[in-house]
Amino acid sequence: xxxxxxxxxxxxxxxxxxxxxxxxxxxxxxxxxxxxxxxxxxxxxxxxxxxxxxxxxxxxxxxxxxxxxxxxxxxxxxxxxxxxxxxxxxxxxxxxxxxxxxxxxxxxxxxxxxxxxxxxxxxxxxxxxxxxxxxxxxxxxxxxxxxxxxxxxxxxxxxxxxxxxxxxxxxxxxxxxxxxxxxxxxxxxxxxxxxxxxxxxxxxxxxxxxxxxxxxxxxxxxxxxxxxxxxxxxxxxxxxxxxxxxxxxxxxxxxxxxxxxxxxxxxxxxxxxxxxxxxxxxxxxx
Numbered sequence: 001x002x003x004x005x006x007x008x009x010x011x012x013x014x015x016x017x018x019x020x021x022x023x024x025x026x027x028x029x030x031x032x033x034x035x036x037x038x039x040x041x042x043x044x045x046x047x048x049x050x051x052x053x054x055x056x057x058x059x060x061x062x063x064x065x066x067x068x069x070x071x072x073x074x075x076x077x078x079x080x081x082x083x084x085x086x087x088x089x090x091x092x093x094x095x096x097x098x099x100x101x102x103x104x105x106x107x108x109x110x111x112x113x114x115x116x117x118x119x120x121x122x123x124x125x126x127x128x129x130x131x132x133x134x135x136x137x138x139x140x141x142x143x144x145x146x147x148x149x150x151x152x153x154x155x156x157x158x159x160x161x162x163x164x165x166x167x168x169x170x171x172x173x174x175x176x177x178x179x180x181x182x183x184x185x186x187x188x189x190x191x192x193x194x195x196x197x198x199x200x201x202x203x204x205x206x207x208x209x210x211x212x213x214x215x216x217x218x219x220x221x222x223x224x225x226x227x228x229x230x231x232x233x234x235x236x237x238x239x240x241x242x243x244x245x246x247x248x249x250x251x252x253x254x255x256x257x258x259x260x261x262x263x264x265x266x267x268x269x270x271x272x273x274x275x276x277x278x279x280x281x282x283x284x285x286x
Contacts, residue, residue: 009033009069010174010205011057016066018052026052028231029066032224034207036173039200041216041238042209044226045252050209051101053226054176057207058098071095094123097167101178103159107151112143112162115151119170137169157188164195174205181212193218211253217242225251 011034018027027049034040034057042050055061056068059075068075073088100106109115116137120130138144141161146154151162160180167175177196181189196219200206208219216223216238223241227233227250234247241247248254 008035010036010071012069013056013063014067014069016056016063016068018049018056018061018064022064025230027056027063028229030232031066032232032235034205036205037200037203038205038207038222039196039220040205040207041220041223042207042226043211043213043216043223043241043251043253044233045211045228048226048228048251049230050211050226051178054098054178054207054209057174058096058176059092060098094170095172096174096176097170097172099160099163099167099175099177099180101180101182103156103163104152106163106166107159110150111148112151112154113138113147115162116165116169119166123170133169137165140168141165156183157185160184160188160192172204174207175199177206177208179210179212180208181210181215189215213242213248213253225253227251 011032013030013032016027016030017025019025030049030053042053044050052061056063057070059070062068062075062077070092073092075092107115109118113134116134117130120133125133135144138147141164143158143161143165146158146162151159154162164180180192180196184192193215196206196208200219206219210216220238223234223236223238224232225234225241225247233251234241234244245254249256
């Protein structure tokens with residue numbers, strides 16, 4: 001097993017395709033590398049394959065064709081299931097954390113404290129170390145007052161914070177987030193943006209799947225655009241992606257009445273024969 005501490009590419013996908021039940025295409029011929037410390041957004045309309053790509057990066061599903069390397073190891077179902085490779089599987093699981101789009105899928109423990117403690121307890125750490133980690137991450141996430149609450153009684157924003165805490169408590173090198181801003185109120189969305197910025201500045205590799213154009217240039221330097229044909233349409237810096245109207249239009253990320261002027265998005269909506277203009281400034285957050 002290879003565990004090189006200093007390598008540039010954390011993830012390396014080579015002509016990766018994935019289809020459900022062998023018939024329904026989710027990804028087609030995806031080739032890309034993601035390096036240590038990068039802040040990347042995977043953007044595209046619903047159903048283009050963003051979540052499937054994250055699932056492959058997290059080792060939850062495996063390519064139908066092509067090769068996926070993580071930490072310089074070829075990732076296959078046999079590798080993760082083989083007893084001899086349990087050491088690498090454990091290494092991978094501590095290095096890569098996944099925050100699911102639907103928080104209820106991720107939460108299962110009776111209390112918030114137990115939810116956050118679950119991961120560290122699987123690492124055979126002492127109870128003192130587990131307690132210290134849980135207390136530290138609850139303080140960082142400002143959720144200490146929720147410690148004895150049932151996760152399923154929390155608001156959507158509180159659930160999202162707990163889900164992120166369950167990942168950060170293991171101190172992963174890589175954070176994968178699937179539509180993290182979906183359903184969040186403005187204050188929690190701003191909190192999320194600032195958290196992802198802080199994690200990026202701390203050297204974490206942060207990979208976020210989203211179709212929320214307003215947050216992309218705030219949380220990433222690089223954007224991978226997925227087309228509705230489930231292939232990569234473009235892979236370049238976030239600023240130039242956001243200013244490419246034709247690319248966004250062809251990827252169903254904006255509609256034909258949307259006009260981009262720098263970072264100012266103008267939507268001209270025609271309602272009952274009258275034109276109403278809505279302006280959203282991406283630099284002025286809620």
